[in-house]
Amino acid sequence: MDRRDRPLLAILRLARPQRRKMALGLLLAIVTALSGLGLLVLSGWFIAASAVAGAAVATAAAFNFASPSAGIRGLAVLRTGSRYAERLVTHDATFRFLAGLRVWLFRAAIPLAPARLEEQRGGDLLNRMTADVDSLDAIYLRVIVPAVVAVLAVLLVGGVLLWLDPAAAGIVVALALLVGLALPWAMQRIGAPAGKAIALATARLRTRIVEGVQGLAELKVYQADGRHADAVLAENETLMVAQRHMAQLSGVSTALSGLAGHLAALAILALGVAGVAAGVLPGPAVALMMLGALALFDALVPLPLAFQNLGRTRAAARRLLDFAGLAPLVRDPEAPAPAPAGNTIVLSGVSYRYRPGDRPALQDIDLELPEGQRIAVIGPSGSGKSTLTALILRFRDADAGSITIGGVDLRRLPQAEIWRRIAYLSQRSQIFAGTIRDNLLIGDPDASDDRVAAAVEAAGLSGWVEALPRGLDTWVGEAGVQVSGGQARRIALARCILKDAPILVLDEPTEGLDAETEAQVIEALERLTAGRTTLVITHRPALLRLADTAVLMAEGRIAVQGVPAEVLDAASPNRAKRHAAV
Known part of the structure; x- marks a missing residue:
């Protein structure tokens, strides 16, 4: 299969020099997410359990306040430290990856100079070297890392809920699959045309602007600056239409993700109340389950947004691969002749x-x-x-x-x-x-x-x-x-x-x-x-x-x-x- 048919995989192969840093960043992101999840769940359980224990002097005296509070402090410190380290490592790996991409693209351009580069529009080439490369930071930061974190969060929260209340676990996992799988798939399908349009419109707009600045003297002399400005505005309007569509999709996906999270919390509340009334579920466990579900859906929210913009990322990757795949007009011989002695x-x-x-x-x-x-x-x-x-x-x-x-x-x-x-x-x-x-x-x-x-x-x-x-x-x-x-x-x-x-x-x-x-x-x-x-x-x-x-x-x-x-x-x-x- 041609690498341009799977552009993101082809681009990811170029990230191999940063694979260790990316793996470390992913590990830190997992630690951050799980410590945040644990902090929220433990805090909710601790508050609820403390309230229940404080209802009577005997239970208050017997309740262990020290261990949960120490756990909360430890998780808070761990989340803060891991969050700082995760941001530092993941962004460093991403910036190094993007820098490597620019070097790779420049090396691909060298054999094309000057004959094949003369066929390229300067603004479009600049856009490939800058905006298209910058778009590829989404592959690691906004797709891979959140997706792995979300999978682990679903497994962890789903496992805890399954132990406490299988019915609640079934509802939460079903809603989580809708938000984590179905919604990203739908957003990717719906947002792909707009994402591609944004990538192409950005390239055309930058080309228009660069050519306009470079040729401003001629445009003014021939009184064509107004027409060129109209062309720039037309390209800008095309870009804004696509961006507006993407913003609307973002609003819809965020609303649906939030709705799913609140539905999960309401379902847990209803089932939890019934479980407490039946005596099969302790009261603090209901708080634990509700806060765990809310934390889970917080981890799932970035996925629809990331996959919604995947079309733009894929279009940028394909544009880079198309350029890098251009065949030079001149190639060095496989078996070079010895250097000539003269200069005639x-x-x-x-x-x-x-x-x-x-x-x-x-x-x-x-x-x-x-x-x-x-x-x-x-x-x-x-x-x-x-x-x-x-x-x-x-x-x-x-x-x-x-x-x-x-x-x-x-x-x-x-x-x-x-x-x-x-x-x-x-x-x-x-x-x-x-x-x-x-x-x-x-x-x-x-x-x-x-x-x-x-x-x-x-x-x-x-x-x-x-x-x-x-x-x-x-x-x-x-x-x-x-x-x-x-x-x-x-x-x-x-x-x-x-x-x-x-x-x-x-x-x-x-x-x-x-x-x-x-x-x-x-x-x-x-x-x-x-x-x-x-x-x-x-x-x-x-x-x-x-x-x-x-x-x-x-x-x-x-x-x-x-x-x-x-x-x-x-x-x-x-x-x-x-x-x-x-």
């Missing part, structure tokens, strides 16, 4: 299309990047430049042809070996929430302070960094919001310098920069690319001065290849199309 990159007859039936993004590409040489690839948007980069980095595998490094096919090399040799400056280099130093050390976590300072100097950042009060320890904010576009690009460039890789892939390295900043970045790139195998993807003529050879692409083909000046001369749209058609 050769593309032979390479073709690629993103989906079957689409126009080829690349078609019959033959290109050689000799070791230590610099090649610039230019062309209009959609000509295949970025696809070429993705294939060389082995983010995707070519549909036809081969790509080699040092004579070894990329498909025979682990991705880690490929990436070890390549420093990549992307079109939109990611700046992470952290300090400037944190972002630089991504290039080489073990880099010394001297190497970091040299990289900062080579990237043209030293003057700016020295002017900052905290220098390299300055916080740059999420996505580098505290720095300008030019500074962010040079931080990414310094990261490439620190990696000190023999191959450089630069995708639009000066995109979005003003002329002065572009000139500074190009000057730094000239120093960085000297003597390295370099591929520069660009549509800006200024970057051609970096190249020994240039390639003009059009409609997924190489239209012209030669010295940069000749290729630039051939780069008008009409001439490029004419070359591609030849």
Whole structure:
């Protein structure tokens, strides 16, 4: 059976590292419940027995007040201590379980990057990593622990009642089965659609909000912010309808559970009065039985509520498993080839299309990047430049042809070996929430302070960094919001310098920069690319001065290849199309 058919069991298997803590938490929950049950029952019996004993001087003198009162104190202390320990252990185990789930989910995402992750909506992916994972705390805390405690409470109270009054035991156990089995089953069946709707509506709402915040400038410029707000409100209304339905079910289940408990107490009272009148049941036993029944139903109340929300938990688990089950587009070989000795990159007859039936993004590409040489690839948007980069980095595998490094096919090399040799400056280099130093050390976590300072100097950042009060320890904010576009690009460039890789892939390295900043970045790139195998993807003529050879692409083909000046001369749209058609 596919694990997605039983998502909760599949998720629970991931809790194995916490099984000892979870078992300890369950044991403490049992001790807490039983001590609370015993405290209530013993207190009720003690009060009733004391009243009966106090009716006459002789019985009052003979009655043992010390032992029950000591038992009450002991149970009170035990319940308090076990409750504290149970909350501490169960929540610690749950939080560790959820943390492990996030790590598992992130590890599942790594092989999917970047190709398969590009297919996911950012808000939906965020919802899986946060809200869906958080929903799974219910499996242990709200289902497993209360269910086990309830079963033991039914057995214990039912056994005591069976000893005292079999008829009362039959009524209480029957009502307990209704509350503990039938009602949770009914609530789960009725609440499953609403629970699933809450999980999906929460994901859609978060996606709408994230996309709205990220694209707020465009929405305002095109005066579409009102329409987007209406869409957010519509998603919110869908969520509120499902939540309202769940709240109504919660009220019904709580009322029915309370009603069953009071019916059990009334039944015990009626049977107890008859038993006392017949002389077969002592009066204090009636108080014991009634309070035991009420304590039992207190233990059963969480079950209908937990199972009512099980549909939402199951939907969240299935969404996580669906994501973790995505097949990566690129896999490491089972028997990797030895690491290549050289760094010459050769593309032979390479073709690629993103989906079957689409126009080829690349078609019959033959290109050689000799070791230590610099090649610039230019062309209009959609000509295949970025696809070429993705294939060389082995983010995707070519549909036809081969790509080699040092004579070894990329498909025979682990991705880690490929990436070890390549420093990549992307079109939109990611700046992470952290300090400037944190972002630089991504290039080489073990880099010394001297190497970091040299990289900062080579990237043209030293003057700016020295002017900052905290220098390299300055916080740059999420996505580098505290720095300008030019500074962010040079931080990414310094990261490439620190990696000190023999191959450089630069995708639009000066995109979005003003002329002065572009000139500074190009000057730094000239120093960085000297003597390295370099591929520069660009549509800006200024970057051609970096190249020994240039390639003009059009409609997924190489239209012209030669010295940069000749290729630039051939780069008008009409001439490029004419070359591609030849």
